[in-house]
Each structure stands twice: as structure tokens, then as C-alpha cells.
Amino acid sequence: MRHVFGVRVGPVAFRIGSAWRAPVEQLRTLYRDYPAHDGVPDFTVRLEAARPWRRFVRPSVHIRGDFVIPDAAPLPLAQGLLAAEMGMNLQMALGQRRFLLLHAAAVERDGRAVIMTGESGAGKSTLAALLQARGWRLMADEFVLVEPATGLVHPFPRPVSLKNAAIDVARAALPDALWGPLMRDTPKGAIRHLVPGAAALAGAETPAEPVLLLFPRYGLPAEQRPVGAGEAFVRLTQASTNYVGLGERGFTALTRLVTDVTRAAIDYPDTDSAAELIEALW
Template sequence: MRVGPVGYRLGSDWRAPIAAIEALYRDYPKPDFADYTVRLEAEHVWRRWIRPSVRIGGDYRLPEAAPLPLGQGLLAAELGMNLQMALGHRRHLLLHAAVVERDGRAVIMSGISGAGKSTLALLLAQQGWRFLSDEFALIEPDTGLVVPFPRPVSLKNESLSVIPAGSRVGPLLAGTPKGDIRHVAPSVEALAAMDRPAKPVLILFPRFGFPAATRVLPPAESFVRLTQASTNYVALGEAGFRAMVRLRSTVPAIAFDYPDGPSGVAAVEALWAAL
């Protein structure tokens, strides 16, 4: 399937993970060429049938990655697709971030796992924002634009309740290494616009579960935070440095804490409106 500028090819020793992916990615384009190959393989020949366990393989892989039970095959496929980006992708500067856009102006929300990026992106998408990305912000080195990469949103544990009715969802994956997970496909409109980049106007570092507060980050701190959030900044060398300097010097960065979803959405909208 194709997600924004990236084509994937997925192979599996079992039928079930492919069926789950096909259902979740039903509305994505099917390209003739894949940039990256992901393979879900049995750890040993016999583990295809006996206590089946999925090893994540592909063009790029982590040798020490722990295998997952077959029931979490969809998660293995999603992790495999993330790995290809994190380890192999060099066409864009990658930031671990969710991205939403309104009126052609994009907000990049970066932060560690559990900071609430995915939940905020999904809530904002219900308020008329266009969803560009959940896992990675792709910055085009030549233009500084953010390119949509609308993979399904992965929601965990207490965030599962924010899934809007009528969404295309994957199965509930209980008891994964990150707790209970469910994937939510982006809206058909977000997918239809996946080839339309946007200009980043605001970088946010949200933090869930703290009293509401905002703090404008000085350039040095935002630079360090962004390099920490990037999976390929070092590998890109000078091109990565230039893209990062440009992003940091043209786009304001703000850290903000929020106690719950609705106040988080209100804070993002207020910060965006104040630009």
C-alpha cells in the first residue's frame, strides 16, 4: 500500500496479519512499486504452527527485537513499517510527531510515547482539522514543507475511549508490550489529500496529565528537543542539519501541559489562533 510518499510491500508466513492489514488499509492506494519491504516471519519453521510467533523482518530490522504472538500480527506489521522509516528512510527529515493542518498551516506535535500526541491528533481531526500523520512528521529538505504520512492512529489503554463512532478500526490488541492497542484508520478525506503537503507554522511539545501551562521554548532548547525527536537527523548529515536549522528558525516552538483531552484541543486551537 502507499502512505503519502512511501510505498510498502508486506509479506507474511501467515494469512491472518495480511487480512488484518488489508481491512485496516482498505482505502489506501495500491502502488506498483514499494520503497520498503516488510516481512512477518516464523521464528523457526515449526513456530509457524506451534505457538506461532512473529519475527519482524524486512529491508531494515533490529536484530534484538522481541517476537510477538501471532494474535498481535497487525501490531508486528505496523512496527515493521515504522522500522523501515526509522532505520532506512533518508528522503525526508523524520520527527517522532503527530501532524494536523488547517487552512494549509500545519501543527507538529512532538513528544515521547504517552504524551498524548495520537489522542490530540484524533480529537483535532474531529474538530475539522486535517490529519497528516500520527507517528512521523516528514519534513522535505528542499522546501521545509511537511509531507502527509497518514498511517492509522495507534491508540493505547485509556485513550481507546476517544475513537469516534463509525471509524474504520483494527481489532483490539490486548496485552501487548505497550498495553491494549487499537488502530484507527484516518478519514477518507485525509487519505484523499495525502499528496498535499503543508507549511509548518507551529511546533508543540504536549504533555498529558499535568495542570494547564504553556512555555515558549528558547531556540537552543527547541533545537535539542527536535534532534532528540528525530530518528534520522544524524544519518542525513548536512542535509539534516540544514532542514533542522530552517525548521527551528522559521517555526515557533511551545511546550504545553494539559490535564485532559478537551482542554488540550482548546489549548492547541488557542495557540494556533494567536500566531
């Protein structure tokens, strides 16, 4: 392909090919502190025009790669970076088989990890990003990788995709952070990518032992309740895109995870209350 970018995020290597220069240049900026990768990738993503001449006329970016869904709608070229990020997410969601993949965020301190999961909009990405300002290492904001053989959580510190009001909140809390371009009018409103801090990138190959599993909900008065292992198991199978694909390895990893960790549902009105709840359960 005309423009190529290779990068390693934690244990996963991507190769991204693009028909246009702009998305690749944006990727180079956003990922400038990540290790480059020009060997054999785990996943290939292609950003293509529907027809050769559509590279110039009303260009729209089609997301292709090793794993695709047939009805993925194309994006305008101005959102090419978002297309690349979605393409990488899609490869992980459909193709990851080395780790049990949980749709969740994770932070770490002293080698011990907190996994936070919940429906989109529960605020887990934002919470994980903001906890960096309070001394936590960001391990993942979207996909938590659990290694079946050891039960350890491996980092996957992608740039955090923040939306709408969360963008300004994070800019105030993390004034020195590196950001991608602001993309307005995406299918999900305004989106901007926040590059994880130095600790997250330096520790991108350092796994941690999961000790706490949280089901956070943002926007409610601070409260917590315990969650049974069975409920946690069911909710995590629903939050995993590859649980079935992993077969018995997935079963072993997930039953072990929910049995070994402390489990709680927390409601929180702001980051400070969430941090206090987490530090109390820790």
C-alpha cells in the same frame, strides 16, 4: 512469500510479505481506503516463522525486512497485525532518507501544519487523532516527514495506534471511525488501530507549511511557555531517527524549521483545553 500486501501511505510505499494469511487479511481491512501498491516499494517487511515448522507449532512472528534490529522480540500470531505495523515503523525509523523524520504528530488546517512532539505517553497521538473531531486534518500520529529542499511537512497518515484508556475516549469522540481489531495483552497493554478520517486519507499526498511547534504534556492544568530555538533544535534532534544520516540536509531542514515556526510547550488537562491553546497560538 506466501501472502503479500502492498500499500502506499502518503509518499511511502510498503511491501509486506507474511508466512501466514491472518496478518495480511487484517492489513487489507485496516488499509482498505488507502491506495494499493504493487510496483517497486520503498521498504520491504517480512513476517516470518523462526523455523519452517514453527509456522504451525506455537507460531510466533519474527519481524524482518530491509532494516532490522537484531534483538527485536517475536510476537504471537494473534498480534500479527501489530508485528506488521512495528515492521513498517522500523523501516521508516532506520531507513528513511528522503525526509527528515521526526518522532511527532501533526495536524493541518488551511495549508498550515502544527507539529506536536514529546516523549511517548505525552499524549500527542491521542491529541492528534481527537483534533480531527474539531476540524483538523490528521497528517501524522507517529512520524512527521519534513522535506529538506522545501521545509514542507508531508503527510504520513498511518492508522493511529491507541492504547488502553485512549481507545474508549477516541471511540466516543469519533463514533464513525473505522478500527482494527482490539489486541489485548500486547507488550504495551491493549492496542487498537484507528483509521484516520476521510480528510486525512484524501489529503495523503498534500503537504503543508509548518507554522507551530508544540511540546505538549497531558494531565496537567492548562498552561503554556515559549521555547527557545536552541532548546527546540536539541529536542528535535533527539526526536529524529535520521537527523545524523541526512548530514547537512538534516541540519539545514531542522535549523530552518525551528527558526521559522512559533514554539511553545503546553500542558493540558483535556482535548478541549489543548484545542483552545492551539487555536490561540495559531
